[in-house]
Amino acid sequence: MERKNAEAGSTAVACILALFLTVFTAVTVYYFVAITWFPPAITAFGALIDAQYHRTLIITGIVFVLAQLGLAWAVFRYRDQGQKVTYFEGHTGMEMVWTLATLVMFVGLGIYGERAWAEARFNEAAPGALQVEVTGMQFAWNFRYAGPDGQWGTIRPELISASTGNPVGLDPADANGRDDVVSPVMYVPVNREVEVLIRTQDVTHDFYVRELRLKQDAVPGLVIHLHFNATVPGEYEIACAELCGLGHQRMRSFLNVVPQEEYDRWMQEQLALLQP
Amino acid sequence: MPGTLTDDIEIIEAGHGGGGGGVPAGGDDGGDSGSGLPAIPRRAYFTAMQVGLAGIVMFFMALTSSFLVRKGLGTDWVAISLPPVLWFNSLVLLVSSATIQLAGRRLEAGDVPSFRYWWGLTIALGLLFLSGQVIAWRQLAAQGVFLSSNPDSSFFYLLTAAHGVHLAGGILALLYVAFRRWRRSRITQATAAALAGIYWHFMDGLWLFLLALLYLGR
């Protein structure tokens, strides 16, 4: 049959498309593989997450390369050069094979990754964990520690007044709250289990520290418990990761992971500031 | 999938190869519709009704699941006592389902005056139901229970209003069936009445479901 379409089988177009797809695939693989875009994890479950990420990268990478190069090859090899078409409508055997293979790969990958998720979320904090209450508000974070008495003071929303130094609404009438430390930055000792109680005063925020591989929405009406154990000292940025209003992008604080002595010193300084 | 040549011919001859059969002289009116729109098979209207009801079901399912979730959540759920007039309203609606069914039968049997009577009665009962719902609202308001008073009352007003809006639409449909000139339509009045009947019964069933939800779920 004659070619009825002037664009039929243009070798130039086929080559350019195939080349483009090939170069695109190579560049993509390069940028994913050769550059490490994220900082090292500083928690044990963080390492598990990174391992799962790499596993996923390998599997999706293989599928990506095969699919894009397969497309590139098909486009080049089967461009219209006047050949007869190989007429087939399908192949049930192949369909079964790649359906099964994909099912096993994808769902298997998901099941395998359950361990990292379970480490992070299924279990409660170890007993004796240091508790830090993390409160988000438009547009800042506040961190409360229970203080030497180990008791949380009552907080009441109607007492909240950031402008007069009571950002979380501590009730002065409650003795337990007298030694509660409220700080705009977070300090935790290294290699110590920390339990964060994540909450918010107004809209939904999200507590996100990339080095911890930790992220959790702060939901109004809920107090959500998470735990981590940071193994590398350093100053890490806390960013808000849930749209909360016009200051969403500047709602930033710091997580300082420090040796125990330095943490104790910092806590003493904070307690000293509480003296009336 | 392609069969053989003879398969194709058989299918066409048997006349059930397509879902359409959008035969020009079709519709269920014998072809003299004059509506200006291409005729469609009668069953398409019933398909559409089922499809439409499916969409409405999802809407009410969303509200229902919100009701159940909200109830399970907060500590501020205060069960309101349902105004007794609701039971009367339910009875009215049930009776109207019977009257609309009767009306449809009468029309099919060709007894137009009887159809008009029972159809009109259905419309009246529908309006009575809606008035009864408004009375229920008034009674609640008189007790100081408003839309925002507590979650149970919020859902009460919302669910009854949503149902009421859909029922009002149904009443408009009934009026349409009663008063429209059918000579220029693609369907007969009997078909339209049957469709309206399906919708009406559905509204009745939906009301019973919502009543059960509000009553048992308090």
Next chain:
Amino acid sequence: MVTHDSGGGGHQHHPPSGFIRKWIFSVDHKVIGLQYYFLALFSVFLGMGLSLLMRIHLVWPNAQLPSWLWPGGGQMTSEEYLALMTMHGSIMVFMVLTTAPQSGFGNYILPIQLGAADMAFPVLNMLSFWVTFVSLVVLGAAFFVAGGPPISGWTAYPPLSALGQIAGPGQGTGQTLWVIGVGIFCIAALLGALNFITTTLDLRTKGMTLSRMPLCVWAWLITAILGLLSFGVLLAACILLLLDRTAGTSFFIPGGLVLTDTPVTNHKGGSPLLWQHLFWFFGHPEVYIAILPGMGVASHILSTFARKPVFGYKAMVAAMSAIGFLGFMVWGHHMFMSGMSPYSAFAFSLMTMAIGVPSAIKTFNWLGTLWGGKIQFNTAMLFALGFVSLFVTGGLSGLFLAQPSIDLYMHDTYFVVAHFHLIMGVAAIFGIFAASYFWFPKMFGRMLNEGMGKIHFWFTFAGVYAIFMPMHFLGLAGHPRRYSDTTGVNYLVPLNEVHLFITIAALITITAQILFVINFIYSLKAGKKASENPWNATTLEWSIPSPPPFDNFGGQEPVVYRGAYEYGVPDAADDYIPQHLAPAKAGKAH
């Protein structure tokens, strides 16, 4: 609206007369399809303009913008950025992706491909369009009210979206207009879905069994079912949100909230998560609504220009059905970090990974369609091929996000932005472009210019990858999304170069879209006249004139003898066998 015939014309279907009946309040599915298409075209350019402004602000947040670019000139504030972002997302998702592929092309082509004279309910069809139009007007009105458009994103999470003005600029009237506009859109979508489903089930012509329907028709059918079952849920959610905003209810707002030292006293007990569940129960099927028609069109065009049947037609139908069905069971993967139970998260995760399977089947089958074919590279085909590449790329990044452990890092970062733009914003747009280049000759009786089309394709294909691939890396670096600039977080500053690259790529790519507009307008008037079947294609729309007469088949009822993809049949008289060709004329027919 309904034309009445003046004579005793029996069942006669007369053409409409008068400008209003013909072009404004037309009940002709072809006109309505075009009305939707042009609404979407307008919206996509509006949406692109908004995104360009966003990209400029991201790179130069302190710039004093000229008044021809930015109303009133001066510096764009962060709330203005967020308003642009909210409207960009809302307009693109609702007015472009839910509209053009389904209501645009579906309305125009589906009845013809089924051999019908029109949709089942033409008047309802017209209503669907005008209700959509009203929703666009209401949504657009948010630009002009005090406080401006809302800043809560197209996802409108409460309490930010429920508390009103105190939560932020634009959260007063702007947000209310958004809620009402979206609610109205839901109604239009439901009406449209009803028409599509009924028409496909009941108006197929003689011989058009379900297994002979073109794959794009299957896609439109499944999409309509998804829309039917999901938009009602969004409508319910919008009503609840509206009541929270205006009637003092507390569906979504808990008690004890304090905004900038001011307590919120009239709400308690509600759940922000309830909104998320309702929204995403709709929202996930919605993204399949956006992509399924593109898949159908891609399958259709790939087969047509590889001159080979679709590989695995039945599997393709099964895969689309599976995607549609599973699509209702995965909404929780948008909520892994929301405070939802981690066990539910795991269950949603497995379902989501499972959805990768039918998507992979479709990809293999597209490759199988090309394999052994003889490929013709016109612009429509190029966009269809581009669709396959983009679908693979965008889909695979989903595998990362589907796992909650990895999502702990990636949620609400630019990795997510990259994923949904590639799979939805771009792949679906490529489906729209492919369909445009493919069906333009049929709709307007003229051919689009191939040279300009190809240039448009290359700029767009290279451009979208240049824009969105780097966003994966921003996400991997931990860059949160919905940030109006990078000045607030130190670790974002080194990423400014990437932002600059993306912005420049966006500028070039968006500018290149002008080629499409120029081609479109020029070809309408001066393009080469199109024959009935310029592509030598098999489906029914190519058996009638270009453009088609008002009643499609001239009052006749076409008869279909075979499936939709009989290309390259051995020993046939030609390299394609149209569906409507009687067997005797076809040589050895199937």
